Amino acid sequence: EAQVTQNPRYLITVTGKKLTVTCSQNMNHEYMSWYRQDPGLGLRQIYYSMNVEVTDKGDVPEGYKVSRKEKRNFPLILESPSPNQTSLYFCASSLDSGSWYSGELFFGEGSRLTVL
Amino acid sequence: AQKVTQAQTEISVVEKEDVTLDCVYETRDTTYYLFWYKQPPSGELVFLIRRNSFDEQNEISGRYSWNFQKSTSSFNFTITASQVVDSAVYFCALSEAMRANNLFFGTGTRLTVIP
Numbered sequence: 001e002a003q004v005t006q007n008p009r010y011l012i013t014v015t016g017k018k019l020t021v022t023c024s025q026n027m028n029h030e031y032m033s034w035y036r037q038d039p040g041l042g043l044r045q046i047y048y049s050m051n052v053e054v055t056d057k058g059d060v061p062e063g064y065k066v067s068r069k070e071k072r073n074f075p076l077i078l079e080s081p082s083p084n085q086t087s088l089y090f091c092a093s094s095l096d097s098g099s100w101y102s103g104e105l106f107f108g109e110g111s112r113l114t115v116l
Numbered sequence: 117a118q119k120v121t122q123a124q125t126e127i128s129v130v131e132k133e134d135v136t137l138d139c140v141y142e143t144r145d146t147t148y149y150l151f152w153y154k155q156p157p158s159g160e161l162v163f164l165i166r167r168n169s170f171d172e173q174n175e176i177s178g179r180y181s182w183n184f185q186k187s188t189s190s191f192n193f194t195i196t197a198s199q200v201v202d203s204a205v206y207f208c209a210l211s212e213a214m215r216a217n218n219l220f221f222g223t224g225t226r227l228t229v230i231p
Contacts, residue, residue, distance in 0.1 A: 031217045040125075042207060042221040058218065090161065094217045105217055107161040
């Protein structure tokens with residue numbers, strides 16, 4: 001089954017404790033990205049990756065890191081989480097990273113993170 | 117810069133009523149894409165439709181229909197004969213040609229259908 005898998009789905013952590021949210025897709029997609037969803041703000045893009053070893057900042061990258069060492073994985077790293085990073089996080093992938101939209105953007109089921 | 121406005125924060129309707137969710141967008145690109153996603157209470161994002169800027173045809177899919185008007189920069193979504201299962205948050209989104217997969221979302225409209 002084609003899917004984008006995020007882990008963990010739920011996490012409560014404390015300020016400053018490094019954490020990683022993993023994202024994996026099994027569709028051989030070139031493009032992957034991370035969004036965060038906050039009440040009243042909709043979804044905002046954090047980082048995206050057009051292909052392996054190619055990443056770029058989205059609209060709200062501060063406090064986050066990403067890496068794309070393999071095509072299927074795109075982990076989101078919070079080096080020193082703070083309470084303002086409490087949010088619902090979505091990973092997404094798409095077949096083509098080109099300028100013309102060629103296919104659906106597949107979203108993971110979301111990871112709800114709480115930073116105390 | 118791009119912008120998507122969903123002015124309706126919350127809407128409540130009684131089952132079987134029709135409801136229209138508004139979406140107004142801003143972009144300087146002449147080539148762009150518009151989307152609607154549904155987020156049910158379970159939290160996942162469900163893709164509903166994509167429309168490119170060259171295709172102004174309205175679309176109907178069952179009880180759902182979309183009205184795209186470039187002249188008013190709007191891409192409105194109508195649910196006919198609403199059902200309780202339509203209760204969800206609905207997001208309108210925009211992407212521009214050179215970064216077509218980078219979606220810029222509106223703030224969402226929470227629709228509650230009352231039985």
